[in-house]
Amino acid sequence: MRPLEETEKERARLRQVGRAPTVGWWVxxxxxxxxxxxxxxxxxxxxxxxxxxxxxxxxxxRAFRSHRLEALERKLPGPAANERNQRRVQQALAKLLEQPRAWNSRQLSQVLEAHGIQLGPRQVRRYLNAMGARWRRTQLSLRHMQRTEEVERAKRRLLTLKKRPELRG
Known part of the structure; x- marks a missing residue:
């Protein structure tokens, strides 16, 4: 390995980068x-x-010789992100989320597949998280199946059966 020929100015810049409090240990x-x-x-x-x-x-x-200071940072493995495809997926998800219904990630994955977007439920959740979409478990309730007049009648009946505190006088 042949030595690097660095000027004193470049060496001072390298030392400055190496001592910066915001850089990682790898730098x-x-x-x-x-x-x-x-x-x-x-x-x-x-x-x-x-x-x-x-x-x-x-x-x-070798990387420093060719890319200088850029070579000191870590590079993420794998190919660069396909931003056009990400926008397409996010737009499709946003359009689906505008509908007045509750979705789970598996259902969204299946609907996206019909639009030609192949994503599993886990990847759909990652996209939703990146979009800032929030979700929670649906609440199990039978309220939508109740008959309001029967519920009111039952509540009144229960009030008549409730124990009353004795009056002290």
């Missing part, structure tokens, strides 16, 4: 790896210092 470790590499340390020697593998040191230094 500090990577800054340290890059600085040691620019001092001429070998990858196995650098690897012993923050307790990582020599391959990791080589990967970080």
């Amino acid at each position: 500090r470790d990577r800054v340290e790896m890059v600085l040691l590499a620019s001092d001429g340390w070998s990858a196995p020697c650098i690897a012993r210092h923050p307790a990582v593998s020599a391959a990791t040191v080589r990967r970080v230094v």
